[in-house]
Amino acid sequence: MEYAELEGTHQNRPVQLPGQWKGPVDFWQHRIQYWILLEKRATTAPRIPSTRLALHHFDTSYSLHLGELWPSVRAGLLCEQKYGALLNNFSAVDHVTQELELLNATDFVSEALQKAQQSQRGAAAREAVRGSQEGCVQGRAVIQAETITQAESSPPFRASIIPKIKCYTFPRGDITRFCPARPDILGLLGYYLMDAASLLPVLALDVQQDDLVLDLCAAPGGKTLALLQTGLCVSGGHLAANDVSISRTKRLHQILHKYVPREIRETVSVTSYDGRDWQDVDGGTFHKVLVDVPCTTDRHSAMEEENNIFHKRRTKERQMLPMLQLQLLMAGILAAKPGGEVVYSTCSLSPLQNECVVERAVEIAETQFNISVHVEDLSHFRTLFQDTFSFFSGCRLGELVLPHLTANFGPMYFCKLRRM
Ligand SMILES: C[S@@+](CC[C@H](N)C(=O)[O-])C[C@H]1O[C@@H](n2cnc3c(N)ncnc32)[C@H](O)[C@@H]1O
Incomplete structure (x- = not known):
């Protein structure tokens, strides 16, 4: 059934008045019949599931975007999601x-x-060989030192x-599920189950010793917990969630x-x-x-169906999302110190x-706040984590993990900005 048809089954579809117009005496009679009919429709019209409205919306827009x-x-979105176990x-x-490890799960972060x-x-090593082939011993030593320094400070x-x-995570194509985590003798759970792609924005944030870190939209707390696992936000630094x-x-x-x-x-x-x-509250400090x-x-x-943003009642809220996202990202940029870094993320393919929210935020920061914001290159994430996730190669800014049947994580979009 087409979307227009689905929309047409709703109670707001125009209802024809029964019978012919017979003058002022009939007016109220017709009016009452009309209201009764509307009432009936409201209670009997089949409600279109929000999931179906969502899929229709995705089919229309994502088929253009993802080709x-x-x-x-789409098949990935409709199949069971894969989880990662964040070690506590x-x-x-x-x-x-x-x-x-006995279950054959491996830590994708250390593998990368x-x-x-x-x-x-x-x-x-290749550079060093090149240096030695060029013959000069002194030159070779310089090239070696430079190459190692370059490699160590390169983004990956x-x-x-x-x-x-x-x-x-379990290997590609393996759909084994993790058991719920059990508490240790102190009562702390051993791991937190989450979409493993949700860890990428946290890794992109690249927290360092003594950093003051703000998690602006933190609940229910998967990424806050991941930030704490670095051990860097608490010793010397500080975490605000x-x-x-x-x-x-x-x-x-x-x-x-x-x-x-x-x-x-x-x-x-x-x-x-x-x-x-x-x-x-706390501008320019993080x-x-x-x-x-x-x-x-x-x-x-x-x-x-539960808590679905494609429910008819939530249309306005859904349409306002990009505005809310932009306002939150602007708040994040303003919360960062000059030189500070902001990672923006969503679990949408839209x-x-x-990208549009990021582009707009960069523009507003420049024009309204005189703040220059640089969008950082995260393409090395694609190389680093390609064994675990399927990345979209067509993002103008930032990176996007696509759901895929063999690696059914995401969607997860993340983009890193530096306040200059
Ligand atoms: C995608 S969820 C965050 C998930 C969380 N980072 C995690 O990893 O568990 C988005 C959150 O934004 C919060 N939120 C919505 N509007 C907000 C606002 N104006 N200010 C702060 N948080 C907001 C919602 O309550 C929701 O918990």
């Missing part, structure tokens, strides 16, 4: 690691790190120096409670401000800001909620 990739992405470094990790180091060593190396974050929703902030507290020892979770400041007003905005949550919208 021939869309059918396979605050628990008895040795035991958990052993258990996960090893791969990057190997390829950089390879590049350094820097982006993966968060060795403490470990996330286990905010979310406007009081009920979701409670869930964030619960997660911290289940995974993080008290002395550490008490260092995290959890607030429930409207993130758009952050400038009034080294790193994560802006993981509310979005159309495409996978959820295609699969679940360019209107992804």
Whole structure:
């Protein structure tokens, strides 16, 4: 059935008046009949499932955006999502690691790190050979030193120096599910199950020792927990986790409670401000800001009726999302120090909620706040994590993980900005 037909079955479709117009006496009679008919329609008209409205919307817009990739992405969205197990470094990790490895799960973060180091060593060795072939011993030493320094400071190396974050996934094509995590003797759970692609924005943030970090839309707290796993936000640095929703902030507290020892979770400041007003709270102070905005949550919208943003009642809210996202990203940029970095992320495939929001924010920062913002290149993430995720190669800005039947993570869009 076409969308227009579906729309037509709704109660707001014009209803023909029964009978002919017979003058003023009949007016109220007809009017009442008309209202009764409308009432009946309202209760009997089949409600179109929000998931179906979502899919129709996606078919229309994403087939244009993703072209021939869309059918396979669509199949991924409609099939069971794959999870990653974020290792909880605050628990008895040795035991958990052993258990996960026995299941044939591997830590995709350290695998990528090893791969990057190997390829950089390879590049350094090739350069050294080139130097020696050029014959001059002194020249060779200089080239070697330069090459190693270049390799170590190149983006792939820097982006993966968060060795403490470990996330286990099953190999491509393996759809085994993880069991729920169990508590250790101190009552802390061994791992947190999440879409492994959700870790990429956290890795892109590249938290360093002593950084002041803000997670502007933090609840229910998967990324906050991942940020804490670095161990860098608490020793010397500081982590502020905010979310406007009081009920979701409670869930964030619960997660911290289940995974993080008290002395550490008490260092995290959890607030429930409207993130758009952050400038009034604490502007220009953070080294790193994560802006993981509310979005159309495409996978959820295609699969679940409950709390679906494609429900007719939520049309206005859905249409206003890009505006809310832009305001939140602007607040994130203004919360960062000059030189600070902001990662913007969504779990939608929509360019209107992804690249367009970033482009508009860069423009507004420049024109209205006289702040220059640079969009960082994250293309090395594609190389680093290509064994685990399917990336879209057509993003104008930032990176996008596409759902795929053999690696059914995402969607996850992330883009890194630097406030100059
Ligand atoms: C995608 S979710 C965040 C998920 C979270 N980062 C995680 O990894 O678990 C988006 C969050 O934005 C919050 N939110 C919506 N509007 C907001 C606002 N104006 N200020 C702050 N948070 C907001 C929602 O309550 C929701 O929890």
